[in-house]
Amino acid sequence: MSVSTQQLVQYIDELLDSAKFRDYAPNGLQVEGSTQVKTLVTGVTASQALIDKAVELNADAILVHHGFFWKGESPLVVGMKQRRLKALLTNNINLIGYHLPLDAHPTLGNNAQLASKLGIQNPTIDPSVKQDLLWTGELEKALSPDDFASLLSNTLNREPLTIAAGNKPIKRLAWCTGGAQDYIDQAAELGVDAFISGEASERTFHSAVEQGIHYFGAGHHATERYGIQALGEHLASQFELEWHHLDLSNPV
Known part of the structure; x- marks a missing residue:
């Protein structure tokens, strides 16, 4: 077709x-x-x-x-x-x-798909950030920072950058895929235990440590590979297209 x-x-x-x-x-x-x-x-x-x-x-x-x-x-x-x-x-x-429309879509988008892959429950778009880009949710059971880093690594096939703010367990978290590291401050204001983005900046370390929030930089490409795949699969089914998803490796 x-x-x-x-x-x-x-x-x-x-x-x-x-x-x-x-x-x-x-x-x-x-x-x-x-x-x-x-x-x-x-x-x-x-x-x-x-x-x-x-x-x-x-x-x-x-x-x-x-x-x-x-x-x-x-x-x-x-x-x-x-x-x-x-x-x-x-x-x-x-x-x-x-770009942003795919980040924000409530089911096919990058943030929704990342939540699904990680088993995050009750994923919710937080209204404090424009364009539906900051999401919050919770894990089924609390994990230590090391165990959550392992979950990210095993799911995304990439070792995350981890900034652990002490040893407090992670239950509630916020995330935004890709180059969204500066949402860490809004995430900290929400009182979550951890924040995930794709990339980190030098200032991200200080924000995490000083505000007592765990941070995980899971890779720009790694956190954004699932939305476009879900959209492609949907379109292939909708229009009966021949479809090929190409996940070309990128360490960033």
């Missing part, structure tokens, strides 16, 4: 309610290719490696979380950007990207 590119993008826009988000990059169709989509490739980031594999698979569209045309980047189409765009245009492949 196949679906028109216009219909596919319109469906995702409505599914993710993308119009309500103020984002750092355009959401939706970023590079126009084929008018019909039969074969869809999904991945976290529209890297050259992902594009090359999509070409090998004769994909009509690539759907990613991290696409192109970020706020503040150079507008020049040279070097790496030229090579990526050339590969897409030469092979008539659509590039479709959704």
Whole structure:
């Protein structure tokens, strides 16, 4: 089966309610290719490696979380950007990207999917942060910082950066996938035991220690690989598409 590119993008826009988000990059169709989509490739980031594999698979569209045309980047189409765009245009492949809308979706999004993978109960979007990006929930039973780090490692296949604020057990926690380390201060105000994000900054250490909250940096890629996969699976089922999810390794 196949679906028109216009219909596919319109469906995702409505599914993710993308119009309500103020984002750092355009959401939706970023590079126009084929008018019909039969074969869809999904991945976290529209890297050259992902594009090359999509070409090998004769994909009509690539759907990613991290696409192109970020706020503040150079507008020049040279070097790496030229090579990526050339590969897409030469092979008539659509590039479709959704950033914050995919982080925030209540079932298919990165935060919801991470909660599901970790067995976090009662996942709830906290209204204190705009655009539905800070989530809270609780574990079925309290875990020590070491045991929770092991849970992250075993689930995500990546050793997390751990900043343990003493030995207090972890029951209630907050999280936001990707580069969301600065939400640690709002998480601490909520009185949770721990906060998870993908990346950490130098200041994250001081915020965790001084506010008595455990922090886990579980990897930007590792925490955001599940939302795009869930969305791709949903679309493949909805439109009977040939679908390939490519989880290309990234240690960051």
